[in-house]
Amino acid sequence: MDRTHSKTQHFAAVLSGAHMHFDRLRFVAERAELGESREALFAVTIPERAGAFRQFCATLGKRIITEFNYRLSQRDRAEIFVGMTIQSREDAHEVQAKLNAQGYETADLTDSEMAKLHIRYMVGGRAQFVEGERVCRFEFPERPGALLQFLDTLGGRWNISLFHYRNHGSDFGRVLAAFEVPKSDYVAFEGFLADLGYEYQLEDNDEAYRRFLEPPHHP
Numbered sequence: 001m002d003r004t005h006s007k008t009q010h011f012a013a014v015l016s017g018a019h020m021h022f023d024r025l026r027f028v029a030e031r032a033e034l035g036e037s038r039e040a041l042f043a044v045t046i047p048e049r050a051g052a053f054r055q056f057c058a059t060l061g062k063r064i065i066t067e068f069n070y071r072l073s074q075r076d077r078a079e080i081f082v083g084m085t086i087q088s089r090e091d092a093h094e095v096q097a098k099l100n101a102q103g104y105e106t107a108d109l110t111d112s113e114m115a116k117l118h119i120r121y122m123v124g125g126r127a128q129f130v131e132g133e134r135v136c137r138f139e140f141p142e143r144p145g146a147l148l149q150f151l152d153t154l155g156g157r158w159n160i161s162l163f164h165y166r167n168h169g170s171d172f173g174r175v176l177a178a179f180e181v182p183k184s185d186y187v188a189f190e191g192f193l194a195d196l197g198y199e200y201q202l203e204d205n206d207e208a209y210r211r212f213l214e215p216p217h218h219p
Contacts, residue, residue, distance in 0.1 A: 039066055040092040041083050041115055045105040048078045051156030053163065057148040059102050060084065060095070065147045065165065069123035071213070072130055072161040081109075081123045130161045130215040132182050134189060135206065138175040139199040146173050153196055158189065162213065176203075178213075 046052045057065070067083035086092045092108060099106045109115035140150050147165060150173070154160075162178035181189045193200055203209060 038085060038087075039083055039110075040086045040095065041067075041081070041109040041112075041120070042096065042099070043107040043109055043115075044080050044082060044099060046078050046080060048072065048074060048076055050159045052078065053160055054148070054151040054154075054156065056080075056104070057151055059099065059104075060148075062145050062148075063095075064144055067120065068147070068163060068165040069120065070160075070163040071124040072127045072159075073125075075129055081115075081120055083120075124162070124164075124213060126213065127161065127215050130178075130180060132180050133161055133178045133204075133215060134181045134186075135162070135176070135178045135203045135209055135213075136193065137201045137203055138177065139172045140175070142171055142173045150175065150198070153198070157192070158185070 044056070046056050053070075064085040065082065066085060067081070069081040070078060072078065084095070086095065092110065096106050096108055138150070140146055154177075158179040158181050160177060161180050162176070164176045165173065179189070190202075193202070
């Protein structure tokens with residue numbers, strides 16, 4: 001370093017402490033968002049039908065969704081775990097009130113240590129009632145409203161049986177989604193994927209899916 005010019009320069013030192021690495025920094029950043037009331041976590045009950053995801057996101061409007069976890073478990077209702085950006089705790093209360101007014105049963109999980117440490121990563125499992133599931137990974141440009149636009153593009157022809165999305169602030173949003181597709185629709189479904197305009201990869205035979213998420217009677 002040229003010390004003769006150091007008085008006119010600005011420097012920053014990062015004091016991370018022992019055993020600090022990038023995974024831990026990500027954990028610290030997530031907890032900071034929650035602690036500073038910039039992110040809220042909710043459990044929401046929505047109807048189990050095609051198009052219900054899109055309708056739910058439309059109710060939220062242009063809010064930035066930070067996390068969305070869902071796995072089909074019942075035929076009449078769906079339990080989802082959703083995170084979103086907020087301005088304050090009062091803002092979170094307004095979101096919950098709006099959802100309740102639209103008929104959604106909603107619980108604020110922002111202060112639940114179990115939700116923050118464990119449940120958010122455990123939503124899912126082997127669904128008993130899923131039929132003809134096709135699994136896909138998607139990428140799409142990350143911007144406000146991108147998730148809603150993605151769901152609009154998907155439409156409601158095939159029921160979504162699994163959905164996971166997590167916003168990490170990168171240029172691309174990444175989604176794992178599964179659809180109930182009868183065998184008679186396989187050709188139409190794959191043509192539909194090709195016409196979407198999003199990067200995608202069919203993952204029906206992925207080992208992780210087969211071990212942890214594949215329905216017991218998957219064809």
